[in-house]
Amino acid sequence: MVTDQKFDSIRPYRDHEMKEVFEQLMKEESFKRLLLYLFPQIPIDSFTNKLLSLKTIKEFQIEIIYPFIKDIIKKTTHGLSCEGLDKLDPSKSYIFISNHRDIVLDSAFLNILLHDHSHDTCEIAIGDNLLIYPWITKLVKLNKSFIVKRNLPARQMLMSSKLLSEYIRYDITERNSSIWIAQREGRSKDGDDRTQSSLLKMLDLSGNRNFEESFKELQIVPIAISYEYDPCDYLKAHEALLKKENPDYKKTQEDDLKHMGAGIKGRKGRVHFKVGTPIKNELKPLAALDKNEQISGLAELIDEQIHNNYKLWPGNFIAADIINANNNFKNKYTKEDVVTFHEYIDEHISRLDKSADAVFIKNTLMEMYANPVKNFYKELSRI
Structure with a gap:
């Protein structure tokens, strides 16, 4: 049976690990400076006590992260809107694959919308190139992020990709936890949103040899994220x-x-998320193709929803x-x-x-x- 222990090097923290991690963070002067910058109205000792009193990751997200992101929405946007989440079953888990505009806020806004629509928040894929300091790694893992390792030698990259693929499938099928991952490595720099085949090949590493069944159980849901202005x-x-x-x-x-x-x-104007439909029945026609054609066909299905649903x-x-x-x-x-x-x-x-x-x-x-x-x-x- 697969357990969390297999994925300790990349997975988010769980509830029982929170207190120890918060105690470690409180020893980091740069983390304290961040708290003073983000929450200048709250004395640092009061904030520290607040963090240490939290018992679950859900409490941390709702009591600390949620109001912070809500404040960003209020101050830097003309409104965050959403379509399509009401058509998804909150009791099921999905891989949300979206176009990528903002390093932090694409997934943060999605989790606000999930919570507001009575879904559990999702786990977030984040590249290790953004984890500049050890305390940043701790902080994002407290906020349900898992680590995508970049720029490894070929053999290590294959092993890392297989572990990542296994973790995502484990999260979806055994932990019933949804995932957010961008359709490509890094943000789109030119607004021409395309799903990288390497992402889908990574997801397929943990599947069985049946392409249709392997991807059907992952419940891929494309999301089109549209900022009126990209800051x-x-x-x-x-x-x-x-x-x-x-x-x-x-x-x-x-x-x-x-x-x-x-x-x-930065100011963003209006921000809109259009949540698509799970890709299931569309997989069947791809089953007779060779592997590369199957992957490119699936990428096209994801792109079609993102392009059609873009506000x-x-x-x-x-x-x-x-x-x-x-x-x-x-x-x-x-x-x-x-x-x-x-x-x-x-x-x-x-x-x-x-x-x-x-x-x-x-x-x-x-x-x-x-x-x-x-x-x-x-x-x-x-x-």
Whole structure:
């Protein structure tokens, strides 16, 4: 029988481990500084006592994480909305596979919505490249995150991927706990959302040889996440410029922290989650194909739901008309929308170094906002 012990190196903490972990965190000065920054109105001793009084992970999420994320929603968005969760059975577990916009908030917002719709919160896949300090690892594992190991040698990567796959299947089928994982490694930098075949191959490592049954029991549910404004858009565009100038460019850990901060604090406009339907019956036609075709076919099924369910905002249509040098979508926005969108884009570009190629940055931003429109109408034409 498989148990938690097999997955100790990657799994989240459980209730019985909380007290010891909190005691360890209280010895970390950088963690204390974080508490003072996030909760300046609460004396550190009071907050420490509060944390140590918590008995379950659920209490930690509801009493600490939930109000914190709710405050972010109130201060940085014009509302968080959702469709589709009411059509899922709260007693069942799912793998939520979504497009990826924000390092922290995609999964945090999803857990708010799950809780508000009477579902258990899900466990969250997080890359170890973001775990810059040991205390960050402890903190995210307290918030139901499990670790995805990156940049390993080939043999170790295969072993790590197999363990990860086994853990996800164990979580779904034995612990009845839902999972959130992004459709690709890292966020989409250009708004062109595509599911990586490597993700699906990893999930398949723990299955039996029957492709249909293996993926059916995982209950994959695609989610389309749509931010009216991506607070990290200018940083992503600048990263694209740096890669254009130097193909070997890679973000530093400090860059990741900057992106996290910008994502949490930056304005987002309206945010919408459209939860799709479990992929089950659609798997049958794929069964007769070879393995690579099965994987690519499943990726297309996930992408189809994400593209079709993506909530398009006025800025998306404005950017599409700019990219295509026409006004095909002029009925989708007003003159005021155009002014607001251009003011937003110009303000974000102004945050970058004056030496940056402003034309490239602006074109990249337009593509970023226009690509969801292109994908939506491409999928629509197939119906």
